[in-house]
Amino acid sequence: MIAVLDYGIGNLRSAEKALQRLGADARLVDDPDVAATADGIVLPGVGSFGPCASALESSGLDRVVIDAVSRGIPFLGICVGFQLLYEGSEEDPSAAGLGVLAGAVRRLPDGVKHPQMQWNVLDVTRSQLLAGVPDPAWVYFVHSYAPERTEDTTATCDYGGPVVASAERGAVWGTQFHPEKSGAVGLGILSNFVAAVEATGA
Amino acid sequence: MRTVRVIPCLDVDEGRVVKGVRFTDLFDAGDPVELAARYDAQGADELVFLDITASSDNRRTMVDVVERTAEQVFIPFTVGGGVRAVEDARRLLRAGADKVGVNTAAVDRPQLIAELADEFGSQCVVVAIDARRRPVPEGKPLEWEVFTHGGRTSTGIDVLQWAERCAALGAGELLVTSMDRDGTRDGFDLELTRQIAGRCSVPLIASGGVGELDHLVEGAVDGAADAVLAASIFHLGEFTIADAKRHLAAAGVSVRPA
Numbered sequence: 001m002i003a004v005l006d007y008g009i010g011n012l013r014s015a016e017k018a019l020q021r022l023g024a025d026a027r028l029v030d031d032p033d034v035a036a037t038a039d040g041i042v043l044p045g046v047g048s049f050g051p052c053a054s055a056l057e058s059s060g061l062d063r064v065v066i067d068a069v070s071r072g073i074p075f076l077g078i079c080v081g082f083q084l085l086y087e088g089s090e091e092d093p094s095a096a097g098l099g100v101l102a103g104a105v106r107r108l109p110d111g112v113k114h115p116q117m118q119w120n121v122l123d124v125t126r127s128q129l130l131a132g133v134p135d136p137a138w139v140y141f142v143h144s145y146a147p148e149r150t151e152d153t154t155a156t157c158d159y160g161g162p163v164v165a166s167a168e169r170g171a172v173w174g175t176q177f178h179p180e181k182s183g184a185v186g187l188g189i190l191s192n193f194v195a196a197v198e199a200t201g202a
Numbered sequence: 203m204r205t206v207r208v209i210p211c212l213d214v215d216e217g218r219v220v221k222g223v224r225f226t227d228l229f230d231a232g233d234p235v236e237l238a239a240r241y242d243a244q245g246a247d248e249l250v251f252l253d254i255t256a257s258s259d260n261r262r263t264m265v266d267v268v269e270r271t272a273e274q275v276f277i278p279f280t281v282g283g284g285v286r287a288v289e290d291a292r293r294l295l296r297a298g299a300d301k302v303g304v305n306t307a308a309v310d311r312p313q314l315i316a317e318l319a320d321e322f323g324s325q326c327v328v329v330a331i332d333a334r335r336r337p338v339p340e341g342k343p344l345e346w347e348v349f350t351h352g353g354r355t356s357t358g359i360d361v362l363q364w365a366e367r368c369a370a371l372g373a374g375e376l377l378v379t380s381m382d383r384d385g386t387r388d389g390f391d392l393e394l395t396r397q398i399a400g401r402c403s404v405p406l407i408a409s410g411g412v413g414e415l416d417h418l419v420e421g422a423v424d425g426a427a428d429a430v431l432a433a434s435i436f437h438l439g440e441f442t443i444a445d446a447k448r449h450l451a452a453a454g455v456s457v458r459p460a
Contacts, residue, residue, distance in 0.1 A: 009322070012296075013272055013295075013296060013297065013298040014272060014276070014298055014300065017272050017273055017276075017298065018276055021273070021276070046322065046323050046325060046326065047322060047323025047324075047325070047326070048323060112204070113204075113403055113404070113405060113428070114403065115324070115325055115374065115405070117325065117374070117375060117405045117428070118204070118205045118206075118207060118247075118405075118428070119205050119207070119247055119458040120203060120205060121203070138458040138459075140247075140277070140278060142278075142325045142374075143325075157203075158203045159203065178278070180276060181276060181277055181278045181300065182276070182277075183242065183276055183277050184276075186276060187276060
């Protein structure tokens with residue numbers, strides 16, 4: 001079972017539906033005890049870093065994430081759910097991230113519209129999650145902040161300069177874009193995640 | 203890189219897509235979910251559903267349309283019409299919408315924009331503005347007035363000031379419809395979109411008046427719009443989304459290829 005963590009924020013349905021479309025047993029889960037039994041975990045997130053971080057903490061699901069990551073359970077963070085993996089964000093300096101990945105989340109470059117709300121092309125360096133995506137791979141972004149570039153970065157897009165689009169470390173994956181809203185390309189990326197879950201769970 | 207989005211708009215009445223000229227004279231253009239899937243397949247970047255009756259019965263119908271769309275369509279979609287409170291928005295977002303559009307309710311109570319942005323994030327909040335030109339003496343700056351209730355009610359509010367206020371309150375995007383042009387097929391009101399884009403840093407969707415593919419190019423280039431929205435040219439089958447994308451790309455506008 002893939003748990004799409006439901007911690008009381010906006011649209012979680014699209015991630016769940018996209019995974020179900022791929023044949024995965026995906027469910028919205030708000031109970032930490034149930035989430036702890038999942039074979040794979042998806043952490044969506046929309047809105048701002050601070051409110052998402054505190055909602056995740058008060059749901060008790062933050063501990064599930066930390067525990068699952070330490071056990072090597074395949075994990076996918078999307079948009080703000082990706083940002084939460086880092087140590088903190090310029091958007092809300094008082095809020096702590098999960099610190100699963102090293103680094104901080106920074107505001108997008110000046111001189112371009114905020115948010116980036118559009119489709120953009122991925123510049124992929126290396127990635128298991130993005131394996132097999134077409135070239136060019138167009139995906140959908142909605143964000144004003146993105147993680148800084150680190151050794152975990154696997155792809156960028158060009159938006160006033162290179163902007164981190166995805167990262168991975170072990171079984172921890174994250175995308176700044178929305179694979180569940182990126183049409184066929186996005187479904188292909190999610191199917192790589194589903195395959196990783198099935199490989200680990202089997 | 204700035205990439206312009208092409209957005210077909212589906213006006214939904216009693217669960218069917220309809221299209222009118224100057225906000226009246228509706229005709230039936232099909233099943234919303236079927237059309238949405240077709241536009242997705244053609245390469246649409248996003249979809250906008252506007253619930254144009256928004257009676258309480260129809261609102262349930264709309265939630266059903268949203269749920270069915272979310273099962274089949276994996277591109278972003280906005281749902282507007284009848285959103286008067288945070289709970290109305292929550293219902294649509296939980297059903298699978300990515301963004302909600304507000305219009306009349308935001309004019310009646312601007313704080314609604316801030317409430318929605320606080321609750322769901324600005325990226326979820328699209329403020330739709332229906333604008334009509336005011337008569338001004340020759341040589342004076344152009345003026346537009348905000349209309350509500352599907353274009354039936356004048357408000358006396360200046361469009362440019364309202365657009366700035368919406369952005370300041372937390373709107374993540376503005377969907378600007380020229381009522382003078384809507385349904386005329388004469389092209390966007392480019393002055394309108396350009397002036398708003400010059401004042402507001404949030405993304406702007408140009409709407410109202412598209413009758414040929416050159417109008418989409420004008421909206422993106424001269425109108426400074428981040429996205430171009432059209433309805434009848436797509437619903438009537440005159441042009442596909444792919445035609446529109448090819449035309450924009452040939453004119454040098456960066457788009458996601460269909």
